[in-house]
Amino acid sequence: MATPLRYALTLLVVGVMAAIYAPLLPALKLMAEPALSPDHWQALFADTQLWQALAATLVSTGIAVFGALALALTAIAVRWPGKRWQTLVSRLPLLLAVPHVAFATSALLLFAEGGWLFQVCRICVPLVDHYGVGLGLTLAVKESGFILWAMYGVLGETRLAQQTLVLKSQGYSCWQCLWYLILPAIAPALGLVLVATTAWTLSAVDVALILGPGNPPTLAVLAWTWLNQGSPSQQAKGALACLILLLLLVAFLLLGRGFWRLWQRGVPDFHGHRHPCQVISPGRGLTALLPFSGLLCALVLLLLAQFPPP
Numbered sequence: 001m002a003t004p005l006r007y008a009l010t011l012l013v014v015g016v017m018a019a020i021y022a023p024l025l026p027a028l029k030l031m032a033e034p035a036l037s038p039d040h041w042q043a044l045f046a047d048t049q050l051w052q053a054l055a056a057t058l059v060s061t062g063i064a065v066f067g068a069l070a071l072a073l074t075a076i077a078v079r080w081p082g083k084r085w086q087t088l089v090s091r092l093p094l095l096l097a098v099p100h101v102a103f104a105t106s107a108l109l110l111f112a113e114g115g116w117l118f119q120v121c122r123i124c125v126p127l128v129d130h131y132g133v134g135l136g137l138t139l140a141v142k143e144s145g146f147i148l149w150a151m152y153g154v155l156g157e158t159r160l161a162q163q164t165l166v167l168k169s170q171g172y173s174c175w176q177c178l179w180y181l182i183l184p185a186i187a188p189a190l191g192l193v194l195v196a197t198t199a200w201t202l203s204a205v206d207v208a209l210i211l212g213p214g215n216p217p218t219l220a221v222l223a224w225t226w227l228n229q230g231s232p233s234q235q236a237k238g239a240l241a242c243l244i245l246l247l248l249l250v251a252f253l254l255l256g257r258g259f260w261r262l263w264q265r266g267v268p269d270f271h272g273h274r275h276p277c278q279v280i281s282p283g284r285g286l287t288a289l290l291p292f293s294g295l296l297c298a299l300v301l302l303l304l305a306q307f308p309p310p
Helices: 002-021 024-035 038-046 049-079 083-097 100-111 116-120 133-154 158-169 174-203 206-211 219-227 232-264 282-306
Strands: none
Touching: 024 038, 024 232, 038 232, 049 083, 049 133, 049 174, 049 219, 049 232, 083 133, 100 116, 100 133, 100 206, 133 174, 133 206, 158 174, 174 219, 174 232, 206 219, 219 232
16 A cells, blocks of 8 residues: 555655646746847847846855855854754744845845944945845845755764764864865755755845845846836847856856865865875885895996096
8 A cells, every 4th residue: 555655645746846847848938039049149248237237146146155155164163063053953943934025124224324223323334236245145144044954954963973073072173073074974965955045046036126236236137127028129138137047057056066076185084994105105215226226336336347546
């Protein structure tokens, strides 16, 4: 009875996932048609808002993703494992339960001109943000809670906690434990979480409307604006902007993959397997040269025999 039930549940899950992703098929068709037209690309690149919106998207997304990762890893290094980590995790649902729009609105009312901080400190006038720095910082704080919550299940492994305690007892700092032991263990799950965080940050419209630059806005807001217009040419530009967002996601993934490959080269092996040293010691080097010392002596004697002293 268990096998038919498993097949039924599998079909149910596949059906639900197909229903979720089915609306993407018309969207792919909407992007494919303008992508094959050079005129549409030329009209997109000729738009004066594109490049500033692209710069704001790159800056805000980079700050949000790397900032959230830095905050999450700092919390893991300082508080895990122990009671302080459990206290932090127990309070994460409070941060996750706050909607992104409400969180962004609170940040706007706090830091904007005329907000609470401006009323307390009159000289704290916010600068004009053309590149979405404030948007990136706000999303970094919000998404760090999502990363910590996703890592909570991975960090629950008892063996990893024991290995961390052993490293700390041997004099390693919390940052060395994070760099050498914790991060390689959570890297597969962390990579998937960062992919989701990057994809959402690139396509965020509601938060970007509140905290992002206004004219021009981020590329996601610009694409949303073009797609909602009645002109076919504007809708084509919006579809191509969505395609550019997909390409940016791929670029971020390749960049993260490259950083991961470079970082792996500097991580020592803590698996307990000892490897023989490949460096030749001075003693072994001199021992290897001993057979050649006899030949060298013979050459010296031969030279002395050919050139006797006067």
